[in-house]
Amino acid sequence: MYKNINRHIFALLIAVTIFMLQGCSMAGLLREAGPSAKVTTGEVIIVGTIELTPGLVKDEQKLDAEGVIDLFGAGDMNKNRALIQLNSATDAGGAAEYINPVLGEPFAFVVPVNLKYVVEGYVVTEFTKHGYTGKIHLPVDFKLDIQPSDKAIYIGHIRYERDDFNSITRVELKDDYVIAEKMFRKQYGSKYKLRKSLIQQSQLASK
Numbered sequence: 001m002y003k004n005i006n007r008h009i010f011a012l013l014i015a016v017t018i019f020m021l022q023g024c025s026m027a028g029l030l031r032e033a034g035p036s037a038k039v040t041t042g043e044v045i046i047v048g049t050i051e052l053t054p055g056l057v058k059d060e061q062k063l064d065a066e067g068v069i070d071l072f073g074a075g076d077m078n079k080n081r082a083l084i085q086l087n088s089a090t091d092a093g094g095a096a097e098y099i100n101p102v103l104g105e106p107f108a109f110v111v112p113v114n115l116k117y118v119v120e121g122y123v124v125t126e127f128t129k130h131g132y133t134g135k136i137h138l139p140v141d142f143k144l145d146i147q148p149s150d151k152a153i154y155i156g157h158i159r160y161e162r163d164d165f166n167s168i169t170r171v172e173l174k175d176d177y178v179i180a181e182k183m184f185r186k187q188y189g190s191k192y193k194l195r196k197s198l199i200q201q202s203q204l205a206s207k
Contacts, residue, residue: 028096033108045152051159062126078124086115136166145197153197
């Protein structure tokens with residue numbers, strides 16, 4: 001009996017190790033900004049929208065990894081969401097820090113001000129015991145314009161068009177600041193000012 005228990009524990013440890021090595025830990029997931037969000041020194045609220053069109057359809061995402069205990073909630077953190085990696089440098093190295101906005105809906109995340117570079121983006125379509133084995137890669141590689149006095153910035157509505165092969169064929173930047181600012185004011189009142197700080201169209205046009 002003890003041998004069977006040890007065997008199960010050993011198998012579980014292996015699964016967890018593989019899981020973490022595949023970058024599926026939620027340790028680097030930055031927090032969403034709720035109504036009671038407090039922005040401390042060295043932080044800023046990033047507001048915007050990430051849209052994928054055509055949108056995901058039923059059963060397009062396969063997030064229930066067979067044979068893996070989802071200790072870190074990888075399924076929930078990716079359901080109809082994007083994973084966007086931010087960094088203090090222009091590459092994706094070092095400790096991974098992510099936001100996971102719901103696709104097509106306005107988002108607000110509290111982000112350290114030193115994470116000015118958006119270095120990687122994707123939508124997970126398949127999660128297995130080998131990690132994230134299916135992804136729709138989103139062109140990013142742009143820099144956030146965060147000023148020392150900022151407590152909240154609006155970066156725009158980034159719309160990604162895809163083809164039947166899940167390749168991104170077009171990237172469009174929309175300015176929904178008026179709508180976003182009304183929603184932001186309704187949630188936070190006059191607590192924070194939302195400054196328009198759009199991603200530059202030129203940074204997306206060549207992707």
